[in-house]
Amino acid sequence: MVGRLKIRCVAALLLVGELVIAGSAAFAADLSAHEQLVARGLSKKASYYVLPSEIEFNKRLQDTRKTRGKLSKALKKQADFEDHKQQHRRNIRDHVAERMRLANRLAGTGDLVKQNRLIGRLNFLNEQIELYTAGGVYHDEEMHIAAEAGRARQDFVALVGDLRALVDKTDAGYAALATSPGVQAALGELSKTSKRPLVLGPRPNYARNLKQLAKMEQAIVTKSIKLHPKNGVLWLDVSLNGRGAKRMVFDTGASTVTLPFEWAAELGLHPTENDPVARMSVADGRTVRATRMTLDSVRVGDFEVRNVSCVVMPADLTNVPPLLGQAFLRHFISTFDAGAGELHLSKVDPTARGS
Numbered sequence: 001m002v003g004r005l006k007i008r009c010v011a012a013l014l015l016v017g018e019l020v021i022a023g024s025a026a027f028a029a030d031l032s033a034h035e036q037l038v039a040r041g042l043s044k045k046a047s048y049y050v051l052p053s054e055i056e057f058n059k060r061l062q063d064t065r066k067t068r069g070k071l072s073k074a075l076k077k078q079a080d081f082e083d084h085k086q087q088h089r090r091n092i093r094d095h096v097a098e099r100m101r102l103a104n105r106l107a108g109t110g111d112l113v114k115q116n117r118l119i120g121r122l123n124f125l126n127e128q129i130e131l132y133t134a135g136g137v138y139h140d141e142e143m144h145i146a147a148e149a150g151r152a153r154q155d156f157v158a159l160v161g162d163l164r165a166l167v168d169k170t171d172a173g174y175a176a177l178a179t180s181p182g183v184q185a186a187l188g189e190l191s192k193t194s195k196r197p198l199v200l201g202p203r204p205n206y207a208r209n210l211k212q213l214a215k216m217e218q219a220i221v222t223k224s225i226k227l228h229p230k231n232g233v234l235w236l237d238v239s240l241n242g243r244g245a246k247r248m249v250f251d252t253g254a255s256t257v258t259l260p261f262e263w264a265a266e267l268g269l270h271p272t273e274n275d276p277v278a279r280m281s282v283a284d285g286r287t288v289r290a291t292r293m294t295l296d297s298v299r300v301g302d303f304e305v306r307n308v309s310c311v312v313m314p315a316d317l318t319n320v321p322p323l324l325g326q327a328f329l330r331h332f333i334s335t336f337d338a339g340a341g342e343l344h345l346s347k348v349d350p351t352a353r354g355s
Contacts, residue, residue, distance in 0.1 A: 033186035050201035053170040064159040068350045071152040078149045096274045099125045146330045153348050222346040225301045239299040241267045254325025257310040264312040269293050278311045298328045
C-alpha cells in the first residue's frame with residue numbers, strides 16, 4: 001500500500017513539472033521577440049539591445065568628467081594660493097631688510113623732512129610685517145581652499161570607483177546574455193523585419209568610454225606606507241627638505257606639521273621675531289608661542305609635497321613629538337589599514353598625461 005502511494009506521489013510531481021514547463025513555453029510563445037528581450041532587462045537603442053547598466057555608465061561618465069574639471073580648478077586654485085603666499089613671505093623678508101636699512105638711515109640724519117619721510121615708510125613696513133606675523137592671516141583661507149580641493153578629490157575617486165563597478169556589472173550581464181539561445185533567437189526574429197540587423201550590446205561608444213575610464217584610473221596613484229606603533233601612537237618615516245628619513249607621528253587631527261626646535265635647526269629653519277606666530281597647546285595644557293615657517297619639501301614614500309607649512313616649537317620644549325599633520329596629508333586621500341598596519345595614500349592628478 002505504501003509503495004503504491006509513493007508511486008502515485010512521484011507521478012503527480014512529474015505531471016506538475018510537465019505543466020510548469022508547458023506553461024513557461026506557452027508564456028514565452030505568447031511574448032513577442034521584443035517583449036522577450038525587454039523581459040530580460042534590455043532596451044532598444046538604434047540597432048542595439050542594451051542593458052540599463054551600460055546606459056547608467058555612460059551617464060555617470062559625463063558626471064565624472066565634470067567632477068574632474070572641478071578638481072582641476074580646485075587644485076589650480078590651491079597651487080595659485082600657495083604661490084601667492086610664498087610671494088607674500090618673500091615680500092615680508094624684503095620689508096624686514098628694508099626696515100633695517102631705513103632705521104640706520106634715520107639714526108644718521110638730522111634733516112627733519114627726511115626723518116618724517118623715513119618714519120612714514122617705517123610705519124608702513126611695521127604694519128605690513130605685523131599683519132603677517134600676527135599669525136594666520138592666510139590660515140582660514142588656506143583651510144577653506146584645501147577643504148574644497150579635498151572634497152573634489154574624494155568625489156572624483158568615488159565616482160571612478162563606481163564607474164568600474166558598473167563596468168564589471170555590465171560586462172558580466174552581456175556575457176550571460178550572449179550565451180542565451182533565447183536572446184539570440186529573439187534578435188534573429190526581429191532582424192527579419194528590420195532594415196539593419198539587431199544585435200546585443202554593448203554599443204561602440206561603450207568601448208571608447210572604457211578607454212576614458214582607464215585614463216581616469218591612471219590619474220589615481222595609491223601607495224602603501226608602513227606604520228610603526230609605539231607607546232599607543234603610530235609613527236612613519238618622513239624625509240624633510242631632502243634629508244634622511246626620520247620618524248614622525250601620523251596625526252590626522254593636526255592641522256600642520258609640527259617640529260621640535262632642534263629638528264628645525266638641523267633643517268636650517270631658524271625662527272626670528274619677524275616670523276608669523278602660532279599659539280599651540282601642549283600635553284600639559286599650556287598654550288605656547290610657536291613659529292610658523294615653511295619646509296622646502298616633505299616626502300613620504302614616493303610622494304613629495306613642496307613648500308609645506310610647519311610650526312617650530314619653542315627651544316625650551318624638549319619633549320615635543322614631531323607631528324605629520326594635514327599640511328602634508330591634505331594633498332592626498334589617506335586611509336588606515338589597521339590589520340596590515342599600513343597607511344594608504346592616494347594621489348590624484350587629473351592633469352596627468354593620459355588622464
